[in-house]
Amino acid sequence: MASATAQNLSFVLEGIHQVKFEDRxxxxxxxxxxVLINVKYTGICGSDVHYWEHGAIGQFVVKDPMVLGHESAGIITKVGSAVTSLKVGDRVAMEPGIACRRCEPCKSGKYNLCINMAFAATPPYDGTLAKYYTLPEDFCYKLPESMSLQEGALMEPLSVAVHIVRQAQVSPGQSVVVFGAGPVGLLCCAVATAFGASKVIAVDIQQPRLDFAKQYATTSTFMPSKVSAQENAQRLISENDLGAGADVAIDASGAEPSVHTGIHVLRNGGSYVQGGMGRSEIQFPIMAACSKELTLRGSFRYGSGDYKLAVGLVSSGRVDVKKLITGTVKFEEAEQAFKEVKAGKGIKTLIAGIDV
Incomplete structure (x- = not known):
């Protein structure tokens, strides 16, 4: 590890299971x-672990050394001459994807679909697991005094959940089934509850996750049996008194059986949103989707207003992200933290930054 006098110590991925600390x-x-930000806390995301484990996600391949991390919050240490909304010392949540602002998706308001997106810790762009990181001022969200920097680091996965639930157009009184009780699935449950859903059911194959979900932000939980998707869907409907089916199904797992069950659990005219990424191609119950006239949507990262809403949900007390934080490790323990996350320990582990 580099010395404590390092200017910008960074956690760098060189290849599969090959990481190092490097002063940049x-x-x-x-x-x-x-603005220049002193990064204070960074959460470990599944995509970070996937790059560390496999060196690639789909077409995004690590060809050169890359700094990991993209779920971060920090303190402003320097501002550009045109910055008006932030000042040195402000605590901010960091939105880590910088859109080009010029392509058609950007100009139509869907900047998360930017064809020239520069996203932290997605090759070839470096991530936020460093002492310092720069962002445009409008991709930094000032944290109110009531919010900690640890909570600020969770605004990234919460914004993913906000985007998913907004894609589903969840409204008061609806029933929502969420497949996958990992961090994003749990946050989808919390956001759906905050949006007024009357029934929020978490589905997972791990009992400890369901136990946590039950006391966190759901009205009930469900563990699938080793039967057909139709049979699991029917039991889910009957056990939760969903009548003709759920209004909304959200998949935050990427698992093919969850996708199938999600389609079958919906009522006619229901809404399905795919938030989890699994295999690039799966079998799909197209007949049920067509005959029920379902609304099917994908969901990718976050877009306009999602971070702002995420901060508002936490600062108002409508969503609690503190409960998801399993622990915090020192910057020099980052590799061990990755190993523990890969082993499925805890829900959300934070890596502390390096003080100025």
């Missing part, structure tokens, strides 16, 4: 609207 130059403010 402090990044420059290349645009007058940019």
């Amino acid at each position: 130059p402090v990044p420059e403010l290349k645009n007058p609207h940019d």
Whole structure:
């Protein structure tokens, strides 16, 4: 590990299971609207672990050393000459994907679909597991005094959940079934509850996750049996008094059986949102989707207003992210933390940053 006098100590992935600590130059403010952030806390995401484990996610392949991390919060240490909304010392949640602002998706308001997106810790772009990181001011969200920097680091996965639930157009009184009780699935349950859903049911194959979900943000939980998707869906409907079926199904697992059960558990005219990423191709119950005239949507990262809403949900007390934080480790223990997350320990582990 580099010395404590390092200027910008960074946690760098060189190859599969090959990481190192490297001192890199402090990044420059290349645009007058940019700010420099001393990163204080970073959560470990499944995609970070996947790059560490496999060196690639789909078409995104780690060809050169890359700094990991993208779920972060920190403190502003320098601002560009045109920055007006932030000042040195402000505590911010960091949105880690910078859109080009010029392509058609960007100009139509769907910047998360930007064809030139520069997203942290997605090759070839470095992530936020470093002492310093730069962002445009409008991709930093000032945290109210009532919110901690640890909570700020969870605004990234919460924003993913906000986007998914907004894609589902969850409204008061609806019944929502969420497949997968990992961090994003749990947060989808919490957001659906905050949006007024009357029934929120978490589905998972691990009892400890269901136990946590039950006391966190659901009205009930469900563990599938080793039967057909139709049979699991029917039992889910009957056990939860869903009548003709659920209004909304959200998959946050990426598992093919969950996708099938999600389609079958919905009422006619229901809404299905795919948030979890699994295999690139799966079999799909197309007949049920068509005959029920379901609304099917994908969900990718987060878009306009999602981070702002996420901060508001936490600061107002409607969503509690503190309960998801299993523990915090020192920056120099980052590799061990990755190993523990890969082993399925805890829900959300944070890596503390390096003080200025």
